[in-house]
Amino acid sequence: MKYNTINPQLFIENRKRFTERMETNSIAFFNANDIFITGADSALPFEQHRDLFYLSGVDQEESVLVLFPDAKNPQYKEILFVTETNEHIAIWEGEKLSKQQATEVSGIATVFWLSELENVIASLIKEATNIYINENNHKRAPRYMETREDRFIKKLKQEYPKHTYKSSFDILFELRGIKSAIEIELIQQACNITKKGFERVLSFTKPNVWEYEIEAELIHEFIRNRSKGFAYTPIVASGYSACVLHYIENNKPCKNGDLILMDVAAEYANYSSDLTRTIPANGRFTDRQKAVYQSVLNVKNQATQMIREGLQWKEYNLAVGELMTAELLSLKLLDKADIQNQTKEKPAYKKYFMHGTSHHLGLDTHDYGDFENDMKTNMVLTVEPGIYIPKEKLGIRLEDDIVVQKNAEPINLTKHIPIEIEEIENLMNP
Ligand SMILES: [Mn+2]
Numbered sequence: 379m380k381y382n383t384i385n386p387q388l389f390i391e392n393r394k395r396f397t398e399r400m401e402t403n404s405i406a407f408f409n410a411n412d413i414f415i416t417g418a419d420s421a422l423p424f425e426q427h428r429d430l431f432y433l434s435g436v437d438q439e440e441s442v443l444v445l446f447p448d449a450k451n452p453q454y455k456e457i458l459f460v461t462e463t464n465e466h467i468a469i470w471e472g473e474k475l476s477k478q479q480a481t482e483v484s485g486i487a488t489v490f491w492l493s494e495l496e497n498v499i500a501s502l503i504k505e506a507t508n509i510y511i512n513e514n515n516h517k518r519a520p521r522y523m524e525t526r527e528d529r530f531i532k533k534l535k536q537e538y539p540k541h542t543y544k545s546s547f548d549i550l551f552e553l554r555g556i557k558s559a560i561e562i563e564l565i566q567q568a569c570n571i572t573k574k575g576f577e578r579v580l581s582f583t584k585p586n587v588w589e590y591e592i593e594a595e596l597i598h599e600f601i602r603n604r605s606k607g608f609a610y611t612p613i614v615a616s617g618y619s620a621c622v623l624h625y626i627e628n629n630k631p632c633k634n635g636d637l638i639l640m641d642v643a644a645e646y647a648n649y650s651s652d653l654t655r656t657i658p659a660n661g662r663f664t665d666r667q668k669a670v671y672q673s674v675l676n677v678k679n680q681a682t683q684m685i686r687e688g689l690q691w692k693e694y695n696l697a698v699g700e701l702m703t704a705e706l707l708s709l710k711l712l713d714k715a716d717i718q719n720q721t722k723e724k725p726a727y728k729k730y731f732m733h734g735t736s737h738h739l740g741l742d743t744h745d746y747g748d749f750e751n752d753m754k755t756n757m758v759l760t761v762e763p764g765i766y767i768p769k770e771k772l773g774i775r776l777e778d779d780i781v782v783q784k785n786a787e788p789i790n791l792t793k794h795i796p797i798e799i800e801e802i803e804n805l806m807n808p
Contacts (some may be wrong), residue, residue, distance in 0.1 A: 379437055380604045380769040381647035386485035388560040392553070393456060397447040399549045406510035406546055407444040407534070408433060409527040423606070423739055427527070428741040429512055431648055434458060434484040438475055440492055445510075446502060453488050454502060462491040464776045472604060484619040495613060508801070512546040513806075518744070555738055555747025557756045561649065562781055562791075565739065568609065568651035569791045570645040575599040576655060576795055582807045585634035585660050589614040591682065593628050600644040609650035609742045613641040616659060620716055620773025621766040623733060628750050637667055639773050650743040652760050653792055654777035661806035665757065668799055669771065670765050673705035674774045676762040681735060685761070687784040688751045689777055698735045702727045704761060711767065729762040739779055 400406060408430045414422040426437045433442050442459040449455050461467075463474045477489040490498060503509070511531045535543070559564070575596040582595050592614045600607055613626040618631040620639035632638050636659045643651040656671065658664075663671060681698045703726065706712040712726050720726040736759045738747030739799075747757055761781065764775030776797060781789040796802055 379603075379647075383483075384435055384647055385560055386483060388558060389433060390485040391558065393433050393445060394525065395553050396546075396549055397445055399553075400447060400510060401508055403426045403448045403506055404508035404510055404544065405444065405446040405449075405506040406512075407530065408445075408512050408797070409525075409530050410436075410439050410441045412526045415441050418723050425808060426648060428554075428565050429546070429611060432550070432554060434486065436460065436475070436480060436484055437648070439456070442492065442495055443486075444498075444502070445654075446506065448504060448505075449502065454498075456486045457488045457490060457498065458486045459490050459495050459498075462493065475688070479649055489698055493749070503541070507542060508544050509534065509541045509615060510544045510546045510549075510589050512530065512550075512653075513703075515545065515547040516551075516746075523613070534562075551746045552748065554740060554745060555757055556754055557740060557758050557781070561740065562756065562758065564647050564649040565651060565779065566791050568605070568644050568646035568649050569653070571600055571603040571605050571646055571780070571797070572642075572651045572653050572792070573605055573795045574646060575642070576653065577805070579640070580657065580796065580802065581808070583632065583638065583657060583659060583661075585808065586631050587659070588631050589616055589619075589628040592632075592638070593642070596642055603644070605644040607645065609643045609645040609652065612656075613639065615639045615641075615773065618768065618771040620656070620775075621768040621771075635664070637663075637772060637774065639775055641775065641777065648741055650739055650741070650745075651778070651779055651792070652739050652743055652762075652777060653795060654762055654764075654775045655797065655802075656774045656776065657793070657802055659804065661779055662803055663799055665769070667774075668710060670767070670772060671774050671776075673709055674763055674776050675799075677701045677705055678761055678776045678778065681763065682761050682778065682780055682788060682790065684780055685736075685759065685788045686786065687753060687755045687782055691749050691751065691753065694753070695735060698763065699725050699727055702731050702765075706765070708732055709765075711765075729805060730767065731763060732766070733762075733764070734760055735763055753782045753783045755782055 424439050440461045460475050460480050480489045559699045575805040578595050605628045611626045614628040616638045617636040619625045637656050639656045641654040679703050699713040716726040738745035739758045758781050760777055762777035766773040779791040
């Protein structure tokens with residue numbers, strides 16, 4: 379791991395919050411992600427299952443966490459299973475976590491080798507009435523892949539069909555939506571790394587640089603600051619490509635006069651930052667670009683100011699739509715007829731701003747968290763309005779990361795990352 383040690387208090391408290399919500403006499407299991415094979419003997423870099431990480435801090439494959447708060451033997455209230463290092467592993471991959479190290483990372487006293495998992499489960503599960511399993515019930519989760527967790531659940535249900543099965547996902551979806559101080563600090567560190575990358579790009583960019591050259595500058599800066607890399611697939615989109623919302627090819631030259639939309643951010647310790655900035659390839663915005671840019675910035679600033687505990691998501695999304703409509707009218711992209719003809723289902727502004735304004739941010743870039751009811755203190759949200767005008771080969775999005783507060787302005791974790799027109803121009807023309 380490239381990141382500095384995380385205070386295990388984070389994981390201790392996360393487990394406490396989780397187990398408080400479990401029904402009496404229940405046992406819960408959490409599995410690591412698989413290692414994904416690309417073909418032959420190559421694999422993708424390992425990414426820990428975010429729920430296992432959230433509850434244990436263990437960033438190693440083949441790990442299993444067991445939570446059984448009502449276990450008769452208090453040593454079995456929390457158990458971690460990790461792979462034992464053998465000579466082969468030691469030589470080819472390096473030492474895995476020792477039991478002592480696993481305890482230090484997680485704050486869990488009882489650590490077993492993975493080889494003991496079945497025996498321990500067999501003896502513990504007899505004591506339990508309910509079994510919490512961690513099926514991925516995320517609305518947008520892809521359904522075509524059987525995970526290590528899925529295989530574990532299948533086996534469990536075959537061997538223990540008489541237990542009552544409960545969902546951990548529902549609890550975690552709510553818990554992970556509200557961040558602790560340690561988590562906010564980790565997201566802040568990710569934002570700070572992103573800032574360094576963006577500033578490097580400001581001094582690097584000039585007409586005819588290629589989008590992938592910008593991507594290369596960013597990854598260089600991210601890794602040298604202890605990030606393992608991009609928090610999500612980076613978008614470096616110049617000219618027309620900025621109007622393709624999920625453009626990730628990054629394979630075109632940035633032409634004189636083009637704007638470059640960069641939706642790029644670093645991860646740190648598995649926590650995402652999420653940033654979008656849009657800059658002129660030649661260091662100067664045209665008047666038209668300035669006007670559209672300022673409109674997006676206005677919407678972003680006003681939307682951010684609305685955010686606070688108690689704000690209903692529906693109310694927020696409607697209000698942002700109205701802010702955007704006003705800007706599009708003043709830019710003459712919409713006229714009165716467009717407004718008269720719009721419907722609730724199809725507001726006129728969607729022609730130029732077709733995506734959502736905000737999502738939760740944390741261990742996943744589109745993190746768990748309620749977005750149907752009201753906003754709560756210490757939810758971390760993005761605010762990312764955009765205006766896309768394919769006819770003009772012009773797309774602008776601006777995105778910041780915001781912490782919801784109670785009766786106070788939200789905290790902007792990206793407020794130190796240049797965004798004002800003049801600021802950007804000055805930094806690009808020193
Ligand atoms: Mn985003």
